[in-house]
Amino acid sequence: MNAQLISLFAAETFEVPANIAFSIIAIFMVIAAIRVVTTDNVVHAALWLMVVLGGVGLNFLLLQAEFLAMTQFLIYLGAIIVLFLFGVMLTRAPLGRSDDLDNKQRPIGIVVGLLVLGLVSYSVIKTFGSDKLDFSAYDGSQAVAGNNRTEALSDAIFSQYLIPFEVISVLLLAALIGAIVIARRD
């Protein structure tokens, strides 16, 4: 497939089903997210979170960031959720329902949340209005074909963003060690 074909595919053929898919996914995600912050079962919260994260991954796919999507599935769904579940269990959180998961700031939380939402929505709509997505920036200077987008990504990581990448690796290492140091029994 050449670049033209992709853009064609993206622009027209895929337009409607993608929008439909997005709507469904978005609804599920919003519901799931709300459940995450409102459910009274910790384990359920984790499971709902899984739904949200999966939705995010699907969104990535829609945005044609397939590598990121894969990463999202692998790391979030695979690793982080497991980590949360471990956390839940290790802290002896009540596995069933409990009435004591929220504090008394619910009104404040709602106000602040809506405030943030309103403001962000206002500025997003005001700024971008009805801009259409085009994926031309992905192709940029290089002719992209097949898997080459991932290739370009890796190129970007290991050339332009090499130093941040290294810093992140060190950070990961530090976090790893830090976590061990903090959590170990001594």
Next chain:
Amino acid sequence: MWFLTHAWIIPALMALSFLLILFFGKKMPKKGSEIGIAAIGIAFILALLTAGSWYTHNNEEVEGHGDAAAMADVQEGCSNEVDHLAAEDHGEETEDAGDHEGEEPTDVGDSDEGTDDHALGQSDSGEYAAPAATSTAVASEGEEEHVTRPVVRCAAWAEIGTPGSSLITWGTMVDGQSVLMLVVVTLISLMVFIYSSEYVSGDRRYTHYFAFLSLFSASMLFFVLAQSTIQMIVGWELVGVCSFVLIGHWWEEKPNSNAALKAFLTNRVGDIGLLIGVAILYFAAGRSFSILDLNILAANGGISHGILLVASVCLIFAVMSKSGQFILHTWLPDAMAGPTPVSALIHAATMVVAGIYMVARLYPVFFEGLSISGSSVNFLAIVGAVTAMFGALLAFVQKDIKKVLAYSTISQLGFMVTALGVGAWTAALFHLFTHAMFKATLFLGAGSLSNAAHHSFDMVNDMGGMRKVLPRTFWTFIVATAALAGIFPLSGFWSKDEILAGHGSLFSAGGNGTYHVMLVMLLIGAFCTAAYMTRTIWYAFYGEFRGHGTPHESGSRITVPLIILATLGAVVGVLNLPEEIGPFTFPESISLQFEHFVEPVGAYFPTISHAEFNIPLAIFSLALALSAVLLTYLYYWKGAFKFLHGLSERNRVAGLGKTILVNKYYFDWLYTDVITGFVKGPAARATNWFNQHVLDGIVDGTAKGAVVAGQFVYENIDQKVVDGAVNGAAITTSEAGGVLRHLQTGRIQQYAALFFAAAALLAGVFVVAIG
């Protein structure tokens, strides 16, 4: 010629011997003494060969004329003046005789043929006018022109100052005077080395002893051969330090190390004079240390009289310390704390005459500076005469045989200095020569005596009647004493008489000036010398043995050197027989040989006149000496002059005199207790107090002041004014905080809510108002 140009081998050999003994001595079968004896033996033979070589060189027909020819053996670059002369002479020569090879002085190098050719070339090309700076002596004598041709070799030592004109050199300056000293030093050293191998055998530091004896010989020879004054300083100080080490040879005992220190420090005091004198002469001679330059300039009016006077007074100061002249003589008797052979070598025969040698070496400086000619008094002569007389008086009250000899040495050195002071240059050196022989004999004899008397030198309490047990020591001692007293025909008679005649006073004529007072003082000194030596012989050899144990004669390694030296001391007088004694005339071939050998004639030496031998003076001084011997003999042996016995106890004046003598004119008290005591005690303590309290006090005070000021600033300004403002602000803040603290719930989530709300509001302001 080879020996004259390579005289440096002799001191180098001894220095090598020093190093060998120091590093390998202890491993040798005889602990290093054999290295020393072998080295000094070779050195002695070399010195004799050098002397022979000099004799031939000196008697060679002088080819060519003028000083340039005389200085032809001076290596290029060793002396600016000589180079100057040579260039001048050479210039004239090439003018007159165009056929000459034109051998430039620059390529002389070290080839002796070159210089000889140069001289030959001159003789070929006929007569030349003497250059400007020529010696009038040569010309005025008229007859045959005998000019001394010193052989000078040098090497660059260092260059300080404008390149090309301020080279400091070291090297050898060989002429009769230095050859004489070479022989004296090596001869006495050889005898002392042999003597020591028995005398100090089994000593705790036998090897070191020989090492430093070698080093001493090396330094002394280095000094004697010096080509520049700075080299003289080096040699001068090095012999000083060897003397220090050897006097303090048995440093475990405090008095010995005290004596060593005293010797070194006293010499250091004199060295101030040497350093300053040399500095003055260096600049006066146009930045040159070369002895030849100095002498040529001084002898020919190249240096102003005033400068020469100051320089010679400074140098006399140095002579006072090194040669034990009043008022810096006090170290010499104490120096007897060292082993006896050391006293013989260093403190009688060689090192102490370094001062005499230095004056003789730089004689033009003194001759011109002190106006010796035609005068009747000068500083040098006074110092010498005073020393000669008062030193001899001191010898009377000593109980220690070595101290008697030490004062005798001081007195005899006084004779030499006086001789130099009155212009009797040859006489001084001749006396130096003869004195070295018989005084070494006396010291070594004293050592032999103490060997028998259980290492005591107290002749009053531990000796007596030794003549039967120590016959060889006795007879050599007698001969040397007679020589010292100046009994005809032993060597001392001839040399002393020459000195006396040189005063140009009382019966004699032909001296450089008329030094009446000095002559009288020397005659008193000579009288005393004969008397105290007779006294010494009485105490040591006659009467009953007062010590304990059974004394015995020393071994052959002690007695053989004694016999050799005594023989020499007896006969060397013939080396300088006068030309005529009354009706007798000695053939030229045997008269005044010493003078011809030693005394330089030429541009680098002043014109001095020589006194004739004078029969009335000789008879008078001989009579004085004999009468002294006789009177003392009567006093001690026959118990005559009863009223004199115990006089000092009865008579106030005599008692006072004796007290003064016993206390050595209070010089020791003055130096040790008053001056040194003051410097070491109050002066040093005051300085230290000043340092600790005043200077350090200022420093510490400043620091403390800074701290106090800081504290003041801190307490008043910082704490009250600045802090006041700060505190005021703080109090306000704190009260406001008290109000606001209720906002601080510690609940993170509240903070988060506030944070998000605030952020959203702020962003809203931006978006709505600006965007």
Next chain:
Amino acid sequence: MTDFLNDWGLILITFLPLAGALVMLAVPKESEETQKTIALVASGAAFALGVAFLINFDYDSAGVLQYVVDNEWIPIINSRFILGIDGISLPLLALTVLIVPLVIIYSWNHIPSPGNPKAFLALILLLETGMVGTFVAQDLILFFVFFEIVLLPMFFIIGVWGGPDRKYASIKFFLFTLFGSALMIVSFLALYFMSAEQTFDMRILQELGGLDIARTTQILIFGGMFLGFGIKVPMFPFHTWLPDAHTQAPTQGSVILAAVLLKLGTYGFVRIALPLLPEGAQWWAPIIAVLAVIGIIYGALACLAQTDMKRLIAFSSVAHMGFVMLAVATLTDFGINAAVFGMVAHGLITGMLFFVAGSIKERYHTLEISRLGGLLISAPKLGWILGLSAMASLGLPGLAGFWGEFPAILSAYEPAPMLSEPLFRTLMVIAALGTVLAAGYLLWMYQRTAMGTPPEEFADDPEITDVNTAEWISWTPMLLLIVVLGFFPSLIFNMTNPAATAIAAAATGG
């Protein structure tokens, strides 16, 4: 080889020790042998370079700077990174790179308490960089930087490894020298702003010869330098930090302090103050000479009152540096030659004396002269070495000390034409008197410590042993040099003479 030396020689010799110090930081604290080896290798490499310089140096043109390195450094103040050596720098450079390895060898088994060879050796290497840099820097700011670098390691060496009173001594040392440095940098800045070129380049400034600065200004600027350098020398009356610092410093510190650090001051006078400010120098010369001679006599008298051996040697430094300063103050070629020789000789001899004193302290645990005695019996070789050093110190001919002392006295007889002859001649006589006092205090010290029989308390002390291997290795080169320089002074004078002649000419405006 020549190219290499030209391009890299001076940079390497200056910074190799620093590199060694940095490498040493990476070595774990426990592996002391490695640390010592690194220190030795670094300073040894510097020494090898020093030897290469000595061999390749062009002695015929010792009066001009050689091996010049000239790079941009701080363009905003027109300060450049200029290194170079001439006949004045070279002997001192050689002395420095010789002494430091010897000190490190000596430290092999003499690390002073409280131990920690890593820090100790690293500080010594840092010190070496500072000292070498001072001798080769040809830019005033660069010179100042190196001059100050020296201060800190020495402060720590005294303050950490010193004797019981180390805090007082180290702070005194630090503040004293810092005070001088402050005035010195002010002088440098004044020189910069006053001179036409607005540069710190000593070569240019020397060429200008202060011609464009008014006489009174020169005198003031020289005054600042006088304090800065004079404190370091140290000259009377700024010397009081020296005895305390020496007494409290560990042996190695004392040796470096005496051997090299004091020379920074005199070197500053010769290299900077005299040629850059001729008229100031001529005004100050009599004052310097008088203070120098007071220092000679004063130091000697103070020595006589000391009861502690190290303190005595410290005061003798005051006296000896007095000779050096007297020679400098004559403003003659003779004097400056004598001064540089005197610096080298004093470095070797007093360094040696401090080494011996340190070894005695280690064996006897005291330096109280009245308690010592009989060293020649207890440890004969140590005693002889002390004797030789003492003899060299009192200016015995045939040993190195003489060639610093005698020419100094000599030069005072005929100072530069614009100086008062009677004054300098009087000073000459007084200075000569100082040589007698020097003999006095050194020999009395020697008599009381080395001669006689050992006192009861030390009679059979098994700790009192003779010179050991490390000591032999570190001392032999110094002892040899003391003797060799005594007989062949031209080894030094060959280097210094052309340079000294040039400086004397610059200082007298000729």
Next chain:
Amino acid sequence: MLLTQFLLLAAILFSIGVYGVIVRKNGVLVLMSVELMLNAVNINLIAFSTYHGLGGQVFALFVIAVAAAEVGVGLAIVLLIYRNRRSVDIDQLDELKG
């Protein structure tokens, strides 16, 4: 597809996350809310990257990495708190109270 739809979705998720952070008492749940916010940001990043090149994706990747680290450390802290206090109630952590 419009850019805005993704951005709005992200905004909603973010606000919900903010709500969760403010309201939830259990430490683990707070962390989950934080994850919500981070994912919202990621969506934004990817959406914008369609305009501006791969940088956005790269940063999203980094955010994921950092989030993983954050979760790790955060959970460790929560664990520690639990171990010390037998509770993960954030309400009780009021040492910061003035």
